[in-house]
Structure formats: C-alpha cells, structure tokens
Amino acid sequence: MSLLSFEQIRTLDFIGLGRLCIDLNANEIHRPMEETRTFTKYVGGSPANITIAAARLGMKAGFIGRVSDDQHGRFITGYLRKEGIDTSSVITDRSGTVTGLAFTEILSPTECSILMYRDNVADFKLEPGDVSEAYISSAKAILISGTALAKSPSREAAFKAIELARKHKVVVFLDIDYRPYSWTSREEAGIYCGLAAEKSDVILGGREEFDLMDAVYGTAERSDRATADRWFGHHAQIVLVKHGGDGSAAFTKDGRVLTGRTFPANVVKTFGAGDSFAGAFIYGLMNGWDIGRCQEFGSASASIVVSNHSCSDAMPTAEQIQAVIDANPA
Ligand SMILES: Nc1ncnc2c1ncn2[C@@H]1O[C@H](COP(=O)(O)OP(=O)(O)OP(=O)(O)O)[C@@H](O)[C@H]1O
Ligand SMILES: O=C(O)C[C@@H](O)[C@H](O)C(=O)CO
Numbered sequence: 001m002s003l004l005s006f007e008q009i010r011t012l013d014f015i016g017l018g019r020l021c022i023d024l025n026a027n028e029i030h031r032p033m034e035e036t037r038t039f040t041k042y043v044g045g046s047p048a049n050i051t052i053a054a055a056r057l058g059m060k061a062g063f064i065g066r067v068s069d070d071q072h073g074r075f076i077t078g079y080l081r082k083e084g085i086d087t088s089s090v091i092t093d094r095s096g097t098v099t100g101l102a103f104t105e106i107l108s109p110t111e112c113s114i115l116m117y118r119d120n121v122a123d124f125k126l127e128p129g130d131v132s133e134a135y136i137s138s139a140k141a142i143l144i145s146g147t148a149l150a151k152s153p154s155r156e157a158a159f160k161a162i163e164l165a166r167k168h169k170v171v172v173f174l175d176i177d178y179r180p181y182s183w184t185s186r187e188e189a190g191i192y193c194g195l196a197a198e199k200s201d202v203i204l205g206g207r208e209e210f211d212l213m214d215a216v217y218g219t220a221e222r223s224d225r226a227t228a229d230r231w232f233g234h235h236a237q238i239v240l241v242k243h244g245g246d247g248s249a250a251f252t253k254d255g256r257v258l259t260g261r262t263f264p265a266n267v268v269k270t271f272g273a274g275d276s277f278a279g280a281f282i283y284g285l286m287n288g289w290d291i292g293r294c295q296e297f298g299s300a301s302a303s304i305v306v307s308n309h310s311c312s313d314a315m316p317t318a319e320q321i322q323a324v325i326d327a328n329p330a
Contacts, residue, residue, distance in 0.1 A: 003237040004201060007169050012086065013059040013286060016051030017131075017161050018077045018154075018177075019123035020065045020090065021100035025309055029106040029268070033115065036105070041312045043079045043273040044102050045123070046177045046275050047145035053279020053301070055083045059286065060084035062139065064131060064161065070121040070220030072099035079312075086115055089135050097122040109267035116181050116302055124151040128160045136161055137168035139285060143278075144174050144200070146209075149192040150182035162199045163286040173234075175278055177204035178212055190216035198234040204278055204286070206242045224249045225257070228254035238291065240281065242274055247299065250291050260295030263303035263328050273302040280321055300324040 023044030026036040043052065048063070055061040063085055067073035076099070080087050093197075099122060103115040126148070136142065142165045148158040165172050176193050183189040194213040194221050197203050210227045228239040228251035241249045248260035280301035282295030298323045308314030 004171050004285060005106040005169070006140040006171055007067075008140075010140045011060070012062045012186045013140050014051065014054045014282065015064060015136070015139045015142045016047040016054075016159060017064040018047035018148035019045035019100055019121070019141060020048045020063070020067050020080075021045035021102055021121075021123070022072055022076070023104060023311060025104040025269070026106055032107065033103060033105040039103070040309060041075075042094045043076050043312045045100065045232050046077070046147070046175065047143055047240045049272065049275035049311045049315070050143055050175065050279045050282070052080075052312045053276055054081055054283060055085050055314040055319050057279065057283045059283060060086075062089060062135070064089040064126070064135070064157075066091045066093040066097075066122040066126045066130065068092075068097050068099045069094045073122065089130065089132060091126075091130050093122040093125045095125060096120070096148075097125055104202045104269060104271060110270065112269045112271055114271065116179070118181060120161055123148070124154045126154040126157040128153065128157045131157050131161045131164065133164050133168075136170060139170050141171040141173060141282070143282070144172065146174065146176040146189070146196065146197055146201060147179050149196055150179075152190070155192065156161075158196065162196060165198060168258070171202070172200045173202045173204070173278075173282060175199035175274070176203070176209040176212070178209045181301075187213055187216055195237070198232055201235055202238045202240065203231055203236055204240045204242065204274075204281070206244070206274070211240060224251065238285075240295075242271070242277065244270070248277070248295055250295050252291060256291065256293060258292045260292075260299050261330065263300050263324050265303040266307045268307055268309055270306055272305040272308075272314065275311060276301040276305035276315055279315060283318070296325060297321055299317060
C-alpha cells in the first residue's frame with residue numbers, strides 16, 4: 001500500500017515554492033574565483049532546480065515565487081515557460097529588489113563553493129497574498145524549500161501554502177535546503193524548518209540539516225533512525241537522509257529502511273546533486289514506485305548533474321536516468 005495518496009484529478013502534478021535565482025558558474029574550473037574571468041549563466045535556486053527537474057521528467061509543474069523587475073527576472077520567467085512550467089504564480093516584484101546570484105567556484109571535483117549575493121532579493125518578498133488557494137488546490141503535491149522560511153514575508157507565504165496544501169490533500173514535500181547566509185542563526189533555521197517539518201509528508205535533508213532541527217528540540221541521539229522516528233511522530237510518511245557520495249537512507253513510517261546506492265560520475269562539481277536527486281525521487285513517488293526504485297532514480301539523476309557544469313540545464317530526462325541505471329546494474 002502506498003504511503004502517500006496523491007489526488008489524481010488535478011491540473012498540476014507539482015508546484016515548487018521559494019527562490020528563483022541565477023547561477024553564475026565559473027568557466028575556468030580548477031581555479032580560485034579570484035582568477036576567474038568568465039561565467040556561464042543558468043537559472044538557479046534549489047526549488048527552481050527541483051521544479052525544472054520535475055518538468056524535464058514530464059510532470060505538469062508550476063511555481064510560486066517572486067522575480068526582480070529586470071533582465072534577470074525576465075530571463076528566469078522565460079526559461080521556466082520554455083520548460084513548460086506554469087508561471088501564473090511567478091510574480092514580478094516592483095519594489096526595487098534584485099535577483100539572488102550564486103557564483104560557483106570549482107577548485108576541484110570535490111572542492112566547490114558558492115558565493116551568494118542575496119541582499120534585497122525578490123524571492124524573500126513573496127507574500128501570503130501571492131499564495132492562491134485555488135492554485136494550491138490545483139496540484140497533487142507542493143515542494144517547500146526551507147530557505148523560503150528564512151525571512152518574512154516569504155516565511156508567512158510558505159506556511160500559508162503548507163496549510164492550504166493540508167486543507168486540500170496536496171502532498172507536502174519539504175527540502176530543508178539549509179543555506180547559512182540566509183538565516184540569523186542555526187537555532188532560527190532549526191525552529192522554523194522544524195515547524196514546517198511537523199506539517200510535511202516527506203522530508204528531505206542532509207544529516208547536518210536534520211541535526212539543525214534536532215538540536216533545537218534537544219534530540220540527543222544524532223542517528224538517522226532517531227531522526228526519522230521523531231518526524232513520524234508528526235505528519236511525515238517518508239524521511240530521506242542524503243549522505244553525499246555515500247548515498248542516502250530512506251525511512252518509511254510503515255517500518256522500511258532502505259540504503260540508496262550511488263552511480264559512477266565524472267564529477268565536475270558536487271552542487272546540484274541534492275536538487276536532481278529530489279526531482280527524480282519525487283517523480284518516482286508520484287508514479288507510485290517502490291521507495292527503493294525512487295532512491296535509485298534520484299541517485300542516478302544526481303550522478304548526471306554532478307557530471308555537468310550546470311544544475312538546472314543538466315536536469316535529465318527519464319530516459320537518460322534509466323540509461324545510467326541500466327548501464328550500472330546493482
Ligand atoms: N559524487 C557523487 N557521485 C555520485 N552520486 C552522488 C555524488 N554526490 C551525491 N550523489 C548522489 O546525490 C544524492 C544527494 O547528494 P548530497 O547528499 O550531496 O545532497 P545535497 O547536499 O543536498 O547536494 P547539493 O550539493 O546539491 O546541495 C546522494 O544521496 C547521492 O545519491
Ligand atoms: O540554491 C541555491 O541558491 C544555489 C543553487 O542555485 C545552485 O544551483 C546549487 O547550489 C544547487 O545545489
């Protein structure tokens with residue numbers, strides 16, 4: 001029996017909520033950014049990447065967010081439309097905000113860093129009034145990015161979206177997506193992400209992201225098992241703990257524990273692994289697949305994206321992902 005129940009008669013499969021940004025990935029790789037001269041521009045922002053991944057896999061996707069009233073905002077909206085993503089709830093913010101920029105430095109396949117410019121960004125100006133009940137109720141599932149909880153009024157908009165999703169039987173995915181530069185403290189992040197996690201059906205995060213929430217509520221044992229049990233005490237049906245190159249651990253409320261394997265990759269940059277994993281993992285769940293197959297699909301997707309220069313542009317099709325799995329039998 002499936003742990004998640006997706007309403008079938010819905011206009012959209014999936015709505016992402018949160019930041020729509022721009023990645024500027026250094027073209028001169030294996031060099032510090034001080035020596036970088038050129039960058040390639042991509043749409044970015046974790047929830048945007050995941051939504052693009054879902055659309056690339058054929059899901060009917062939409063997005064709730066704000067973009068800046070400039071060329072960057074128009075670039076992002078145009079890209080989403082080209083990907084077939086509904087942008088009726090992507091709002092142009094006209095208060096003089098800018099688009100968040102993520103400068104990616106690639107020192108080596110395993111040493112990458114992101115320099116974030118996020119002062120006065122449009123995505124944090126998302127307001128509760130931007131979240132339409134009719135729009136939320138038109139979807140089977142919604143993805144909340146933890147970073148959307150870092151600042152008001154985006155925080156209130158995200159919590160409104162979660163409440164409306166629960167009201168209309170829309171499955172809530174929470175990707176903790178902890179980015180320190182957006183929060184005033186780890187405790188703040190732990191508290192607000194914890195409050196959202198209590199209302200979510202599926203929670204995805206790295207070990208250190210779950211530790212953030214556990215620390216606030218004093219959970220002594222920092223084990224994946226203890227973490228999962230904690231969230232099963234609320235709404236969660238699935239807890240997915242990502243472990244980078246060591247794969248992932250999936251826990252289901254009905255007692256299953258599955259270790260996800262990784263696939264060979266010619267790593268260009270490690271970023272994008274989590275977003276590509278999430279998009280493909282969610283795709284599998286929404287197609288009613290067994291959770292082990294969802295993990296495998298997510299991991300294979302991640303191996304493709306870490307082997308590419310971009311995150312969003314590199315999000316693969318289902319055929320590309322399956323080809324990786326077929327070429328690397330368990
Ligand atoms: N170097 C790698 N090679 C192959 N697969 C990988 C690699 N790194 C991560 N993965 C796959 O991607 C999944 C998610 O990776 P990770 O745990 O790094 O997420 P993340 O920290 O959210 O990533 P991001 O850097 O995008 O924020 C892993 O569970 C694994 O399946
Ligand atoms: O989520 C961000 O703000 C950064 C992303 O745009 C970037 O693609 C990345 O780090 C993906 O993991």
